[in-house]
Amino acid sequence: MAGEKKGLQLLDFWVSPFGQRCRIALSEKGLPYEYLEQDLGNKSELLLRSNPVHKKIPVLLHDGRPVCESLIIVQYIDEAFPGKDGKPALLPADPYARAQARFWADYVDKKLYDCGTRLWKLKGEAQQQARKEMLEILRTLDGALGDGKFFGGEAFGFADVAIAPFTAWFLTYERHGEFSVEEECPRLVAWAKRCGERESIAKNLTPPEKVYEFICGMKKRFGIE
Amino acid sequence: MAGGGDLKVLGVWTSPFVIRVRIVLNLKGLAYEYAEEDLGNKSALLLGSNPVNKSVPVLLHGGRPINESRIIIQYIDEVWAGSGPAVLPRDPYERAVARFWAAYVDDKVGSAWTGMLFRCKNEEERAEAVARADEALRTLEGALEECSGGKPFFGGDGIGLVDVVLGGYLGWFAAIDRIIGRRLIDPARTPLLAAWEQRFRAADAVRGVVPDDVDKVLAFLQTLLAIGSMK
Numbered sequence: 001m002a003g004e005k006k007g008l009q010l011l012d013f014w015v016s017p018f019g020q021r022c023r024i025a026l027s028e029k030g031l032p033y034e035y036l037e038q039d040l041g042n043k044s045e046l047l048l049r050s051n052p053v054h055k056k057i058p059v060l061l062h063d064g065r066p067v068c069e070s071l072i073i074v075q076y077i078d079e080a081f082p083g084k085d086g087k088p089a090l091l092p093a094d095p096y097a098r099a100q101a102r103f104w105a106d107y108v109d110k111k112l113y114d115c116g117t118r119l120w121k122l123k124g125e126a127q128q129q130a131r132k133e134m135l136e137i138l139r140t141l142d143g144a145l146g147d148g149k150f151f152g153g154e155a156f157g158f159a160d161v162a163i164a165p166f167t168a169w170f171l172t173y174e175r176h177g178e179f180s181v182e183e184e185c186p187r188l189v190a191w192a193k194r195c196g197e198r199e200s201i202a203k204n205l206t207p208p209e210k211v212y213e214f215i216c217g218m219k220k221r222f223g224i225e
Numbered sequence: 226m227a228g229g230g231d232l233k234v235l236g237v238w239t240s241p242f243v244i245r246v247r248i249v250l251n252l253k254g255l256a257y258e259y260a261e262e263d264l265g266n267k268s269a270l271l272l273g274s275n276p277v278n279k280s281v282p283v284l285l286h287g288g289r290p291i292n293e294s295r296i297i298i299q300y301i302d303e304v305w306a307g308s309g310p311a312v313l314p315r316d317p318y319e320r321a322v323a324r325f326w327a328a329y330v331d332d333k334v335g336s337a338w339t340g341m342l343f344r345c346k347n348e349e350e351r352a353e354a355v356a357r358a359d360e361a362l363r364t365l366e367g368a369l370e371e372c373s374g375g376k377p378f379f380g381g382d383g384i385g386l387v388d389v390v391l392g393g394y395l396g397w398f399a400a401i402d403r404i405i406g407r408r409l410i411d412p413a414r415t416p417l418l419a420a421w422e423q424r425f426r427a428a429d430a431v432r433g434v435v436p437d438d439v440d441k442v443l444a445f446l447q448t449l450l451a452i453g454s455m456k
Contacts, residue, residue: 065318067318072328079317080317080318096286096289099297099300102296102299103293106293106296107278
């Protein structure tokens with residue numbers, strides 16, 4: 001019966017930055033998995049059974065048992081497969097550093113996607129407000145990065161996994177907000193480039209123009225100009 | 226009592242997010258200094274410790290700030306892994322389940338809570354938020370059955386992450402019960418949760434932390450509404 005397969009399966013949607021977090025984590029850990037693209041307009045039995053509470057992707061199935069919510073999935077991958085093939089942990093060893101990493105992942109969860117949605121969906125005053133908030137969010141992230149190579153410092157880790165997929169959305173935010181992320185947040189853009197050099201990220205992020213195309217398609221469907 | 230260097234909590238006495246952190250510190254047997262914040266006049270220490278969100282709770286450990294209640298709880302659980310009970314389970318899958326339900330509580334119960342008290346402009350809107358709370362509690366009744374496996378708490382034999390996350394709202398629930406004229410956690414609708422509430426409130430780590438004076442809470446509600454900081 002489907003859903004009780006051995007190994008790892010990921011129920012996902014191609015452009016989802018939340019799903020991409022999971023793909024990046026699995027790749028960083030060198031874990032093979034079956035990718036199952038979901039039709040969100042016609043949700044599968046497997047998805048509805050695996051995430052009855054939210055009915056959302058991503059869902060990770062491990063030997064048939066579902067794990068839901070992208071950051072919970074990433075932490076599960078990190079904890080269930082510690083030091084697999086000598087791959088380092090995504091969360092640092094030090095509890096204070098872990099708290100910092102979780103904080104920035106949580107910050108992005110709470111702020112970035114919803115603000116981005118308002119930025120492309122809304123017009124006039126509401127869009128201007130979203131633009132203002134988006135700049136604040138990006139500047140905050142730029143500040144948090146500081147002169148560090150990654151959000152955790154020298155080593156790529158949990159916060160980077162959580163935030164990197166959204167770099168593919170910068171172009172979409174820029175075009176709707178009429179600003180340049182590079183001008184406003186040069187450190188963030190430099191960090192995005194460094195992330196993009198990692199195989200796990202290069203392989204799993206949607207090209208920015210494709211994200212933009214996808215959003216344009218969504219706007220047509222919602223009847224937005 | 227362990228303290229491992231100075232511990233300080235910046236909080237507001239009714240905040241579900243602060244209450245849960247204080248319960249966890251109690252469970253771990255940790256001494257800490259508590260400072261009540263005035264949300265209408267936030268202290269320099271609070272603003273300096275949590276410049277991004279400017280919110281409580283903040284845990285200061287040896288002067289270093291940790292923010293966001295569920296992150297603080299995991300920090301405490303990890304630093305003091307040796308003392309007191311584990312707040313999160315050890316097994317990775319069980320940890321994922323606990324984190325899932327904790328996130329669900331804050332997402333669904335939390336948003337209904339702000340809706341029932343702080344964001345509703347009229348009784349109709351309040352009723353809509355109450356309906357959302359009812360639905361979330363129905364789901365949590367099922368979750369409790371699943372997670373507890375017949376044991377007293379979401380965490381099993383002892384209080385765990387989901388218990389403290391949901392439990393932090395109980396002081397407010399009692400106040401809301403008074404406002405709406407019936408119990409949110411109703412033994413007729415959610416018997417497992419009703420029994421759980423009794424057990425939770427009676428626990429040593431919880432008594433004195435979850436507010437039990439409804440009049441006081443309702444009076445404080447007026448203060449919070451006046452500040453307008455809960456939108």
